[in-house]
Every structure is written in C-alpha cells, then in structure tokens.
C-alpha cells in the first residue's frame with residue numbers, strides 16, 4: 052500500500068464488529084471516476100480521518116468514508132476507537148476541509164498557453180488544495196464568447212485537467228443583444244457569463260455598458276445562472292486626480308491614482324437598475340449578479356450592502372492580494388503587484404477584512420491572471436504599461452490563513468469563503484462541503500506549518516518569477532488534495548494522469 056502523506060495507512064483487519072461510531076448517513080454508491088494513474092492511492096473505497104475535520108458546521112475528530120468518488124459516510128468522534136472495514140489514512144492533527152473552489156482564474160488556453168495553460172494551472176491548483184476551478188472567458192484566444200469558441204476551449208482542455216474545471220462565457224457587445232447567440236453559449240454548458248465595464252486589456256473581449264448587461268440578464272434569467280462583472284467604469288466626469296504633469300510610471304502611487312475607487316463606485320452605480328431587475332418580481336428575476344474582485348471598501352461596498360438589503364440577488368468576492376498587501380507596501384517598479392482594480396491603502400485592507408468577517412463580502416477567489424513574464428515589464432517597472440494581474444493560484448490558502456489569523460478567522464469561515472459559497476455561485480450542488488453524497492473533493496493541510504516561499508519551494512504555475520508572494524513567510528502547508536476521491540496531490544507529487552472533469556451546466 053502506498054504510504055500517504057503525513058498519515059499512516061493503517062492495515063485494518065476486516066472484522067464483523069459493528070462500527071463503534073454512529074454512521075450519519077450512507078450515500079448511494081456512485082461509479083468511481085478514477086482510472087489508471089488518476090490517484091496516488093490504490094483504492095477507491097477508504098477512510099480518511101483527523102482530529103480537525105471541518106464538516107456539519109463544526110471542527111473536530113471524525114472519519115470520512117470515501118467510496119467511488121463520493122463521500123459515503125461521516126463518523127463523528129474519536130476515530131481511533133472506530134473499527135473501520137476499509138483502509139484508513141490517519142492524518143493526525145491536520146485539518147481535513149472541503150477542497151477550495153476558485154471561481155475566478157484565467158488559464159489562458161487555447162491561444163496563450165505561454166501565459167499559463169490548463170496543465171500547469173490545474174497542477175498548481177491541486178498543489179494548493181483547489182479541487183475545482185472556473186476558468187474565465189478571456190486571456191485565452193479566442194475569448195469564450197460563443198458555442199464555437201467554447202468548443203475550442205473544451206478541446207484544448209482535453210486530458211489536461213488535474214482538478215475539475217468549469218467555464219464562464221463572455222457577455223460582450225456582439226452577443227448581449229442576441230439572445231439566440233447567448234442561449235447557444237449557455238446551452239453548450241458555461242456555468243454563467245462574465246463581463247467587463249471597462250477595457251479588459253484583451254482586444255477580442257470588449258467592454259459592456261449597463262444596457263448590454265440589462266439585456267444579457269434577461270436571457271440569463273431563463274437559465275438561473277449568474278453574471279460576473281468586473282465593476283470598474285470610467286466616470287463620465289473624472290475628478291482632477293492630479294495625474295497631469297510629470298507622471299512617474301514606476302511609482303505605484305501613479306498607478307493607484309489612475310484607477311481611483313470612483314471607478315468601482317461608478318460601475319456599481321451604473322448597475323443599480325440591473326441589480327433591481329434581479330429582485331423578486333424583477334425583469335430578470337432568477338438570475339444573479341456577482342461583483343468580482345472588489346477592492347474599494349468604501350462607497351462601492353456600501354452600495355453593494357444597500358443592494359443586498361433591498362433584495363437584489365447579488366454577491367461580492369474579493370481576493371487574497373487585497374487582504375494581504377497595502378499600497379504603501381508595494382515597491383515602486385514592482386509590477387508583480389499590478390492588478391485592476393488596484394491594491395489600495397491599509398485602511399481599505401482593514402475594511403475589506405471587516406466586510407469579509409461580517410458577511411458583506413461573500414467569498415474569495417484567486418483572480419489568478421498571469422502573463423508571459425516579459426509583459427510584466429519587470430526591468431522597466433512601468434506600472435502604466437505592464438500587464439495587470441496577480442499570479443497566485445497555488446498559494447491562496449496559506450495566504451488567506453497567514454494574513455487572516457490576526458483577525459481571528461476560523462476554519463469554518465475559510466470553508467464558507469473558499470468552498471460553500473463559491474459552489475453556490477457556480478451552481479455545484481454536490482461540491483463545496485464534506486457531506487454524504489457530495490464529491491470527495493478534500494484538502495488536507497497543516498495551518499501551523501510555516502514556510503518561506505523561496506527558490507527551494509516547488510511552484511507549479513508556469514512562471515514563478517512573476518508571483519507577488521515569492522519571498523513571503525507563509526503558514527499553512529497543503530499535505531494532500533483529493534478530487535472526487537482521487538488523491539491528485541500529496542508530498543509534492545501529482546497523480547500521473549490528468550483526470551479532472553470538464554464541468555458543463557445542463
């Protein structure tokens with residue numbers, strides 16, 4: 052039997068004795084999706100256990116039975132006394148948690164594999180405890196804005212997925228007023244749509260305005276799928292931001308001033324009618340608006356709270372880089388930290404943490420948006436011309452934990468922000484929690500394990516040198532990652548075969 056990471060595979064005598072634990076439930080047997088090389092384990096029916104299992108709203112000792120890719124039973128209590136009739140992987144005091152679901156990643160394939168690609172991107176995800184990714188419709192070429200371009204993406208992804216991957220489609224001016232084009236894209240299986248209210252930096256992914264969005268939502272409502280929005284909009288009348296005169300493109304302050312909170316606020320004010328349409332009885336009742344990577348924790352956040360209070364079906368995400376870093380910590384010229392909207396000041400970071408802890412921000416995502424290193428202009432350090440996007444995918448769990456500990460975040464909150472709520476947004480009813488009948492998508496990790504993200508640390512996404520986290524001291528080491536019961540990553544090793552599933556909405 053293969054030794055598992057950190058745990059001991061306990062040879063378990065098959066005895067007739069009844070289980071000492073109370074079995075909560077037995078899910079119907081499901082065919083195992085594992086195949087040759089899909090898993091580092093030679094079993095598809097086994098137990099995993101630890102003293103800190105995050106399930107049923109609590110954290111404590113339990114054993115989780117995995118059978119045919121599903122969670123078959125959960126035995127709560129001190130599992131050391133249980134008589135289990137299957138191999139047990141005992142992870143001791145490690146945390147067993149639902150695998151992370153990252154609803155916002157740019158994998159850039161087809162067309163820009165040199166930026167990331169499905170194989171390296173999903174290997175990085177597996178190494179980071181992410182068990183499901185939802186790929187964005189842009190930065191690949193062509194952008195995923197039609198049934199045909201989705202087919203190209205699915206073809207490109209074939210046999211390259213180490214974790215499960217879903218796909219967002221693009222809402223762009225060319226399809227926003229064309230319900231049949233949007234319906235073909237939705238019928239082809241995208242989990243929802245994504246639009247930008249400002250230039251995206253990608254030529255074949257043009258921005259939309261509120262009219263495009265309001266029309267697109269009417270079609271989306273029939274499918275009850277969400278619209279994700281990059282909510283930055285250049286205000287009709289811009290304040291004098293003191294940007295004229297000599298600009299120092301290497302200064303982070305110059306970049307920060309170029310994309311003030313007013314851009315986020317202008318977009319969200321422009322979305323008021325669209326958000327009202329999502330209310331019960333509204334024109335687009337049944338659909339949902341999700342604001343991606345909120346950075347402005349002042350007026351924009353207040354406007355989103357108001358929308359929620361008035362019954363709009365809306366959610367908000369932010370990203371670890373907005374919670375970890377503040378503007379004054381970004382060195383001039385270090386374009387690894389360039390993203391849109393920008394990382395703002397320390398007070399804003401505090402307010403983002405408060406909003407997340409208070410539930411006004413619903414979930415986290417990586418917004419992993421790498422590029423080929425030369426586009427980051429790291430020698431020149433020109434913030435105004437460099438590619439905007441943070442490369443982070445593999446480290447979002449230790450980053451959230453490392454920077455969140457001082458705010459007293461809990462393992463249950465982590466599971467809500469990274470698994471339960473993202474699963475709802477992506478329409479994945481059997482992912483996002485450790486419950487019988489759910490996919491056995493699980494991350495095992497040690498929050499206390501400290502490490503420096505230095506050159507000796509294995510980094511699986513394509514370009515380690517553009518990662519904003521390099522050099523940081525982090526805590527929280529991923530030991531094992533299971534995707535539908537397949538042990539896809541353990542002890543810095545990946546399963547041989549890429550057996551992740553392409554998740555298509557029905």
Ligand SMILES: NC(=O)NC(NC(N)=O)C(=O)[O-]
Nearest residue numbers: 157251252390391420439440
């Ligand atoms: N085209 C992009 O990937 N843009 C991304 N860039 C960022 N966030 O800086 C984004 O998500 O907006």
Ligand SMILES: [Zn+2]
Nearest residue numbers: 281343344391
């Ligand atoms: Zn964006």
Ligand SMILES: [Zn+2]
Nearest residue numbers: 155187418420
């Ligand atoms: Zn993005």
